[in-house]
Amino acid sequence: MGLKEDLKTLKEEAKRSLEKAETLETLNEIRVSFLGKKGKLKNILKSLGKLSPEERKEIGQLANSIKDEIEKILREKTELIKKQLLENQLKEKKIDITLPPAWIESGSSHPVISTLIEISEIFISMGFSVAEGPEIEEEKYNFDMLNIPPDHPARDMQDTFFLNNGKILRTHTSPVQIRTMLKNKPPIAIIAPGRVYRKDADPTHSPMFHQIEGLLVDRNVTFRDLKGILKIFLESIFGKNVKIRFRPSYFPFTEPSAEVDIGCTVCGGSGCRVCKDTGWLEILGCGMVDIQVFKDVGIDPEEYTGFAFGLGIERIAMLKYRITDIRLLFTGDMRFNRQFKGIR
Ligand code: PHE
Numbered sequence: 001m002g003l004k005e006d007l008k009t010l011k012e013e014a015k016r017s018l019e020k021a022e023t024l025e026t027l028n029e030i031r032v033s034f035l036g037k038k039g040k041l042k043n044i045l046k047s048l049g050k051l052s053p054e055e056r057k058e059i060g061q062l063a064n065s066i067k068d069e070i071e072k073i074l075r076e077k078t079e080l081i082k083k084q085l086l087e088n089q090l091k092e093k094k095i096d097i098t099l100p101p102a103w104i105e106s107g108s109s110h111p112v113i114s115t116l117i118e119i120s121e122i123f124i125s126m127g128f129s130v131a132e133g134p135e136i137e138e139e140k141y142n143f144d145m146l147n148i149p150p151d152h153p154a155r156d157m158q159d160t161f162f163l164n165n166g167k168i169l170r171t172h173t174s175p176v177q178i179r180t181m182l183k184n185k186p187p188i189a190i191i192a193p194g195r196v197y198r199k200d201a202d203p204t205h206s207p208m209f210h211q212i213e214g215l216l217v218d219r220n221v222t223f224r225d226l227k228g229i230l231k232i233f234l235e236s237i238f239g240k241n242v243k244i245r246f247r248p249s250y251f252p253f254t255e256p257s258a259e260v261d262i263g264c265t266v267c268g269g270s271g272c273r274v275c276k277d278t279g280w281l282e283i284l285g286c287g288m289v290d291i292q293v294f295k296d297v298g299i300d301p302e303e304y305t306g307f308a309f310g311l312g313i314e315r316i317a318m319l320k321y322r323i324t325d326i327r328l329l330f331t332g333d334m335r336f337n338r339q340f341k342g343i344r
Contacts, residue, residue, distance in 0.1 A: 003044060003047065003048075003051075003059050004059065004062065006044045007041075007044060007059070007062055007063060007066055010034065010040055010041060010044060010066065011066045011069065011070070013034075013040075014030065014034045014070045014073075015070075015073065017030050017034075018030060018070075018073050018074065018077055021077060021081075022081070023081065024078065024081055024082070027074060027077055027078055027081065030074070031074055034070060035067060035070060035071070041063065041066070041067060044063075045059075045063055048060070106341075108337075108340055108341045108342065108343065109340070109343060110329075110337070110340070111317045111320075111321055111323070111329065111340050111343065112210055112313055112314060112317050112329055114340070114343050115313050115316055115317040115320060116193050116210060116212070116313050118237070119193070119212055119233070119237065119311075119313065119316065120191060120193055120212070122232075122233050122236045122237070123191045123212075123214065123233065124191075126229065126232065127189055128189045128190055128191045128214065128216075129189065129190055129191075130190065130191055130192070130193070131176050131179075131180050131190040131191070131192045132176065132192060132194065133170070133173070133175055133176035133179050133192060133194070134170070135169060135170055135194065135195055135196075135197070136163065136167050136168075136169060136170075137167060137168055137169070137170035137175050138167055138168075138175075139155075139167075139168055141175035141178045141179060142168060142170050142171060142172070142174075142175045143155055145175075145178045145293065145296045145297065146174050146175070146177070146178060146252060146253040146293060147252040147253045147290055147292045147293055147296075148252045148253070149252070152252065154171065158199055159171060159198050159199055159200070160198070160199070161197050161198075161199060161207075169196075169197035170196055170197065171196060171197065171198050172196050172211055172213075172310060173192045173193070173194055173196060173211040173212065173213035173310060174213055174253060174308070174310060176190075176192035176194075176213055176215075177192075177213060177215045177253070177289075177293075177308055178293075178296075178297060180192075180215060181215075181217065181293075181294075181297040181298075181299060182297050182298075185299075186217040186218050186219075186299060186304050186306070187217065187218040187219075188215060188216065188217040188218070188306070189215070189216045189217075189218075190213075190214070190215050191212055191213065191214050191215075192212065192213040192214075192215075193210065193211070193212045193213075193313070194210065194211065195208055195209070195210055196208070196209060196210070196211050201327075203324070203325045203326060203327065204315075204326055205326065206314065206326045206327065206329070206330060208330070209312060209313070209314045209326070210312070210313035210314060211310055211311060211312055211313065212310070212311055212313060213308065213309070213310050214229075214286075214307075214308060214309045214310070215289075215306065215307075215308045216229070216306055216307055216308075217289065217299065217304055217305070217306030218304065218305075218306065219303065219304060219305075220305065221288075221304075221305045221306050221307060222305070223256070223288060223307070225307065226286060226287075226288070226307035226309070227246065229307075230244075230260060230284070230286065230309065231244060234260070234262060234283070237316065237320070238262060238265060238319075238320075242262050242263065242265075243262060243263030243269065244260065244261070244262055244263075245260070245261050245262075245280065246258045246259075246260055247259045247260070247261060249285065249287075251285055251287055252290070253287075253289070253290050253293050253308070254286065254287025254288055254289060254290055254307075254308055255287060255288060255290045255291070256287055256288060257285070257286070257287035258285075258286055258287060259282055259284070259285050259286075260282075260283050260284045260285075260286060261280040261281060261282050261283060262280070262281055262283050263279060263280060263281075264278075264279050264280060264281050265281065265319050266319075266322070267279070274324075281319065283311060283315065283316070284309055284310060284311035284312075285309065285310050285311070286307065286308065286309035286310070287307065287308065287309075288305060288306065288307050288308075289305070289306040289307065289308055294306075314326050314329060317329070321340070
C-alpha cells in the first residue's frame with residue numbers, strides 16, 4: 001500500500017521540519033511546500049484516481065486528517081513564535097516606568113492672541129457675538145459699500161495689497177460689517193476679530209496686523225451707547241482709572257465719527273516718547289453707522305441706527321505689555337516669546 005506509506009512519511013517529514021522551524025517565514029515555506037497547490041500532499045494524491053472507490057475513500061480520509069494535523073501544528077507553532085518575538089522585543093526595549101519624564105517645554109499663548117481673546121471676552125460678556133469674514137476680500141465689501149469712493153486715498157496702491165484675481169487683502173475688518181448686515185436683520189451686535197493687511201512696515205506698523213471690529217444696530221441706538229460700551233471696554237482692559245477722550249474724526253462709513261484716546265499708560269499724561277509728549281494715545285476709531293451704508297445693505301435708516309468701532313490689537317498688546325517694536329511680535333524669536341509664559 002504505497003500511498004499510505006507515502007502519506008505517513010510526509011506527515012513525519014512535515015512534523016520534523018515544523019519542529020525545527022524558528023521563524024514565521026520558515027513556517028510559511030513549510031506550509032507551501034507540504035500543503036500548497038503544488039505541494040507534496042497534492043502530489044501524492046495525484047494517483048488517487050487509479051484506486052478503487054473504497055481505497056480512495058480511505059486514503060482521502062487519511063490525507064485530510066494529516067492535513068488537519070499539520071495545520072494544527074502550524075497554528076500552534078505560529079502562536080509560539082509570535083509570543084517569543086514579543087517577549088524578545090519586550091526584553092530588548094525595557095521601559096522603566098519609574099523614570100521621571102523628559103522635560104518638555106510647555107507652550108503659551110502669543111501676546112497678540114491672548115489680547116484678542118481678552119478683548120473678545122469683554123464684548124461677549126456684554127452680549128456681542130463673534131462674526132468672521134474672509135481675509136481675501138472683494139473691493140466691493142472692503143471699500144465701495146463702506147462708502148469709500150474709488151478715488152479715496154485709502155484705496156491707493158501704496159496701502160492696499162491687490163491680488164491678480166481682482167481681489168484684495170482686506171485692509172480692515174470693516175467689510176465684516178457689510179457682510180453681516182447683508183445676511184442678518186437688526187438687532188445686530190457683533191464683533192469681528194481677524195487679520196488685516198496694509199503696505200506698511202516700521203517700528204509701529206506691520207504689513208499684517210489684527211483688528212477687532214464692533215457693530216451694533218437696533219432701534220434707538222445713540223452715541224451715548226457707543227461711549228458707554230467703549231468706556232466699559234477700556235476700563236476692563238486698562239483699569240478703572242484710565243482717562244478717556246473722544247476726539248472728532250472722519251471715516252467714510254460713520255457719521256459722526258470719532259477717535260478715542262486714552263491717557264498715556266507709560267508716563268501717566270506728563271508726556272513721553274511713546275505718546276510723543278501729548279499725554280494721550282490714540283486707541284480706536286468709531287462712529288454712528290452712516291446712512292449711506294444702511295441704504296446700500298437694505299436697512300431702513302429711519303427705523304434703525306447703529307454704531308461701529310475698530311481697533312488694532314497689536315497696539316493694545318504693546319501698551320499692555322510695554323512692547324516698543326511691533327516687529328518683535330512676528331519674528332518668532334523665542335527669547336521674546338518666552339517672556340509671555342503665564343499670561344493666559
Ligand atoms: N476701519 C477703520 C480703520 O481701520 C476703523 C473704524 C471701524 C472706524 C469702525 C470707524 C468704525 O481705521
